[in-house]
Amino acid sequence: MDPSFTLNPDQKRAAEHFEGPAIVLSGPGSGKTRVITHRIVSLIKNRGIAPAKILAVTFTNKAANEMKSRVLTLLGTGHSLPTMGTFHSICARILREDGEPMGLGKRFVIFDESDSFSLVKEAMRKLNIDTKQFSPGSVKAAIGSAKNELVDEKGYAGFAQGFFQKEVVSKIYVVYQRNLEEQQAADFDDLLFKTVVLLKKYPEVLKKYQRRWEFILVDEYQDTNKSQYELTKLLAARARNIFIVGDAAQAIYGWRGADFRNILNFSADFPESKFYNLEQNYRSTKKILAAATTVISQNRSHPILNLWTENPQGSPIITYEAKNELDEASFITRVIDKFVSGANGLSYSSFAVLYRTNAQSRVVEEAFLHEAIPYILVGGVRFYERREVKDIIAYLRLLINPKDETARKRVINVPPRGIGPATINAHGPKAKEFDTLVETLRRKIQGKPTIEAIDFILDTTDYLKWLDDGSLEAAARVENVKELRSVATEFPNIEDFLENIALVEREYGPQKPSLEKSKPDAVTLMTAHAAKGLEFSV
Incomplete structure (x- = not known):
């Protein structure tokens, strides 16, 4: 079966691109993931490229x-699968193979x-730099x-x-x-940094991976x-x-060091690049698309796509200019109450309230509590950040x-062994007992x-017995x-388990999957960054 049978003409042209660099400028809701996956399949089935020669990178x-x-x-x-993963997971793989x-x-x-x-x-303490005067963050x-x-x-x-x-900072x-x-450790930024330095300093290592992955696809290149x-x-x-997909108008991670100009500079690095535009939107109504295009068109620093859709006109976009944050929160509660109690009877889970920073949620939360509107706050304590999970x-x-040493300091006295902060580094009898246990x-x-x-850890340390004091918490x-x-169990x-945890925990907005699984009837409160890729009715 032809793998491009579900694509529109523009998507099909992009997915059938074979050799040489290509830039796919993809508007929101235009099916970019479909294009990437179909191109991978086209390379394998139609062009006879071995899956092992293909690398697809996402965020x-x-x-x-x-x-x-x-x-x-x-x-x-x-068929075997190509190599597909995040930038960080791909770099971790390279460093585990060749990071010596x-x-x-x-x-x-x-x-x-x-x-x-x-x-x-810890570094600040060693240097006698006041953590109250200078923020560790x-x-x-x-x-x-x-x-x-x-x-x-x-x-x-x-x-x-x-x-x-x-x-x-320099010190x-x-x-x-x-x-x-000293701890044989790398932070998330090291994964990328050390991989790039490795490939630049050691040509034989670079050549190895250039030969391994002859076809490279990169999603969300603007980020x-x-x-x-x-x-x-x-x-x-x-x-x-190299086949890159992105849209400079959708760049949202500038605060994280992302530079949307990378997508603009790509053609200078690869002047033989072919361009493909994906402009048909499958997600939004005509009214939403028109409003978005009006806003985006004010930006003259990058190409503007002519987005269009076959979807209906949709409901008018409502704007409300609030007097202050309290008035704004009150308006939000009134709108939600109106839709929930109205003839259509929407559920609370149909709504999302988006804001720029987490600090802005407070006044909305208070209004919801006052009006007994159930809500989920995305950004609570993450699973892998919970004390007992981090202990194990x-x-x-x-x-x-x-x-x-960071892990040792965390659990040397968990469960309590009578080892205080002053004796952790002193290697006294109790500290030596712990090292023997390990x-x-x-x-x-x-x-x-x-x-x-x-299970060995739990049994040997009696961790669960210590943890369970009979309380609900x-x-x-x-x-x-x-x-x-x-x-x-997966x-x-x-090492694979720990690497997976570290890479998953690194992602922005890790509660997204749990929202999808549980779907409680509650309004979702989240930042605009955390909302990327999610959809809500109102």
Whole structure:
């Protein structure tokens, strides 16, 4: 069967592109994921390209999993899958194979955001820098920005601007990076940064991956930062079969270092590029599309697509100019009450309230509480950030990497062993007992699947017995540990389990999947960033 049978003419032209670089400018709701998946299938079925020669890169695990599922459905049985994943997962794979020159062994640990934050604070303490005077979060953000710009700790002084960066961040960056290296760890920004440096410094490694992946597809290209941009350029430089999809008008991650100009500069890097436009919108009504086009057309810094749709006109767009935030919240509650109690009787789950920053939710929450409107706040405590979950993860990390001092400090006194902060580094009798316990566990789990390793930890430490004090909160925490065990059954290998957790936790808005599974009848409150890719009736 022809894999392009469900595509419109513009989508079909893009999906059938074969060799050479290509830019697909894809408007919102225009079926870009469909084009990417159909092109992958076309390369395999129609062009005879081996799946192993194809690399498809996305920004989230959710998008990567959706892509895999669609490709599998289109290919049918008897075909292996290409390499598909996020930038971070692809880079982690490269570093596990060839990261030795960058100081990373095959079993290096990926530090999540909270681990990295703790390490920044530890570096500040070592340097006697006041964490109240200088925000550790701001320091971490500055270091992350430097890595995204491919600036290491040695070159940061020349990159830094202003007193904070030159006199504070530059010193912390050196100690922070040394601490990571001592623990055989990498933070999320390191995954990209170290991979790009590796490929630039070691031509034989670059050549290996250029030959491995001769056809490269990149989704949401407008959201790439400098390190991601350099990575794709390096990998595609030999075969030049790179196919990027994006829309500068949909760039939303500038605060994270993304630069929409990457999509504009692509044709300068690959002057032989072919252009394809996807302008038919399948998602929105004519009125919404017209309003969006009016807003976007004011921006003259990038090409404007002529979006159109065969969908109906739809309801008029309502605007309300509130006097203040209280008036705004009151208006929102009135509108929701009107639709829920009206003739159509919409459910609360049909509504979403979007705002620019999380801090703006407070006044809406208070109004909802006053009017007894149920709501879900996206941005609560994430599953992998919950205390008991992080405890078990820390034990696992310590079992596979005895140099992981951050994990050791977290669980050396969990459950309580009478080891205070002052004695953690003193290696007294109780601290040595803990290290012996860890070594015993390490021997027991050799060759064992992840689920058995977790059970060994729980049994040996009596963790669940300590956790369950009979309260409702404790019962919820025990359930969280059970849920972690359930996740672990999908990963026989502990390193793969930990890597998956770190990469999933990194994603912005990790509660999206849980919203889709549970679908409670409640209004969703979330930032506009977290809402990308989701749909609501009102």
